[in-house]
Amino acid sequence: MSAVETVKVTVDGREVEVAKGTGVVEAAAAAGIESPVFCYEPRLGPPVGACRMCLVEVEGVPKLQAGCTLTAQDGMVVRTAGASEKAAEGQNATLEFILVNHPLDCPVCDKGGECPLQDLTFRYGPGQTRMTFPKRTFDKPIPISPTIALDRERCILCYRCTRFSSDVAEDGQLVARNRGAQSVIATFEDEAYRAPFSGNVIELCPVGALTSTQYRFQGRPWEIQNVPTVCGLCPVGCNISATTREGKVKRIISRNHPEVDEGWLCDKGRFAYPHLYAHDRLVDPLERLRGRGFTEISWDAAIDRAEELLRGAGGRIVTALSGSETVEQAYALGKLLRQGLGAHSAVLPEATSSALDAFRAPLSTIAAAELVVVLGDEAVADRAPIVDLWIRQARRNGAEVVEVVEAKLGKKLEERVSGSDRAVLIWSGRGGGGGARLAELGHRLGLDGKPGCAAFHLPGTPNGRGVADAWAACSDAEESNPEPIGLLIVSGDEAAADPAV
Ligand code: SF4
Ligand code: SF4
Ligand code: FES
Structure with missing residues (x-):
């Protein structure tokens, strides 16, 4: 393996050695020096x-340079605002220039308190303005989609949102219209921004120009808690934080896991949380009375009634699981039913196979692949949306992406997969024995044990595999099939809708 070529750079008197091609902002970070940025965001591609x-x-260069677009050169001596009066003056002037038109809206702006422009102005900007003329205004807020509002006068034209739209999600729906000082962010032909990953631009925007219509005016940063958790709406399990205020979820934001989601969320994961407070959601126990429908009962009465039914069934119990339970819920249910009552019979949400364990790899493996083969009859974007973004990234990195609906590769494609060091197979659709067929294919093509290769089976439920494992972990007794069934326990809507149940 050839050694990585490096260069030595001095930033604010600290010498660092970085890989050739590294930018000055990253070299400064390697030296432990933070650079203030707005438009720089490596996940969006080149600066x-x-x-x-x-x-x-930069020593020897007469004018100040943008550190994010400058490549570190061997022997380069860089001074940031912390060590250079000239750089500090430049950053101060940049902020004064940005604030010429940016309104001093902070007390009524939803970004206030968690706003990079506020923070950087405080640290690097002028304490007061010299501009006395009126600022530019626009109609506001513009609802660019049912979930996103645009306050155009707050925009600092960093192009993070348009770059996400064109270069990451590849939906091409957010655009910069006009030129120069007249530039504004808009949607293509003023159509609503309807795309599966649109909400990411809210988090990317470094000011309050793009805000969530669900979250606007719902809380201030000092009133909220961001609780780390994991999205449970599809098998990806993106890392998220649930913003709560007074015990209620008010917002879902990303929590970057570079190997799972890279800090992106799909709109389902970001915007679906109001179902927690749906008016028709069951929050109290109901009892069905023969011929009289449902009636509300207290928790104590419900627990007593459940105990009576469970004891009365004498082990002739079947449990139907949905695959949207957490591992902990499935395990607790399994403990109670299998260990407590000897009721081992279950209808599991879907088939699962452990054969795929030989191909375990992080989802980020997809981005580095040279050949991605997607098998199955269901769109990846529907089954596991973030996987679709990883596939798009792979394609941008030069990978060939082949879709094989019938789940048969053909001889030529099989040869190419087995001859590749960076091939990834993805099964997105029905059948496949819970990954068994994919594992068999991967094994036949020699992918197991190859570091850059992987095989991913996208289950149809968010946590079917976890539920099956948790249920199995509760007891090693064989599953029994009680005849006749004394009691059917149905966990969740999906299980209730399962024809097998
Ligand atoms: S709307 Fe926000 S993210 Fe988009 S260009 Fe303006 S400031 Fe940047
Ligand atoms: S891709 Fe899946 S896990 Fe990630 S946010 Fe969307 S629904 Fe949630
Ligand atoms: S962060 Fe470098 S120019 Fe914006």
Whole structure:
């Protein structure tokens, strides 16, 4: 393996050695020096140098340089605002320039308190304005989608949102209209921004120009808690934080896991949380009375009634699981029923196979693949939305993506997969024995044990595999099939809708 070529750079008097091609902002970070930035966001692709917030002084270069677009060279001596009056003046002027039109809206802006523009102005900007003329205004807020509002006068034209739309989600729906000082962010032909990953632009926006219509005016940063958790709406399990205020979930935001979600969320994961408070959601126990429908009962009465039914069934119990339970819920249910009552019979949400364990790899493996083969009859974006973003990233990185609906590769494609060091198979659809067929294929093509290769089976339920494992872990007794069934326990809507139940 050839050694990585490196260069030595000095940032604010600290020498660091970084890989050749590294940008000055990253080299400064390697030296432990933070650069203030607005437009710089490596997940969006190459830097664009739009905001000039990262200005640095480079020895021997007369003008200040944008650190994000400048590549570190061997022997380069860089001074950031912390060590250079000239760089500090440049950053101060950049902020003064941005604030010429940015309104001083902070007390009524939803970004206030968690806003990079506020923070950087406080740290690097002028304490007061010299501009006395009126600022530019627009109609506001513009509902660019049912979930996103645009306050155009707050926009600092960093192009993070448009770059996400065109270069990451590839929906091409957010655009910059006009040129120069007249530039504004808009949707393509003023159509609503309807795309599966649109909500990410809210988090990317470094000011309060793009805000969530669900969260606007719902809480201030000092009134909320961001509780780390995991999205349970599809098998990906994106890392998220649930923003709560007074015990209620008010917002879902990403919590970057570079191997799972890279900090992106799909709109289902981000915006579906109001179902927690749906008016028709069951929050108290109901008892069905023969011929008289349901009636509300207290928790104590419900627990007594459940105990009576469970004891009365004498073990002739079948449990139907949905696959949307958490591992802990499934395990607790299994403990009670299997260990407590000897009721081992279950209808599991879907078939699962442990054969795929030989191909375990992080989802980020997809981005580095040279050949991605998607098998199955269901769109990846529907089964596991974030996997669709990983596949798009792989394609942008030069990978060939082949879709095989009938789940048969053909001889030529099989040869290419087995001859590749970076091939990934993805099963998105029905059948497949819970990954068994995919594992068999991967094994036949020699993918097991190859570090850059992987095989992913996208289950039809968010946690079918976890539920099956948790249920199995509760007892090693054989499953029994009681005849006749004394009691059927149905866990969740999906199980209730399962024809097998
Ligand atoms: S709307 Fe926000 S993310 Fe988009 S260009 Fe303006 S400031 Fe940047
Ligand atoms: S991709 Fe799946 S896990 Fe991630 S946010 Fe969307 S629904 Fe949730
Ligand atoms: S962060 Fe460098 S120009 Fe915007």
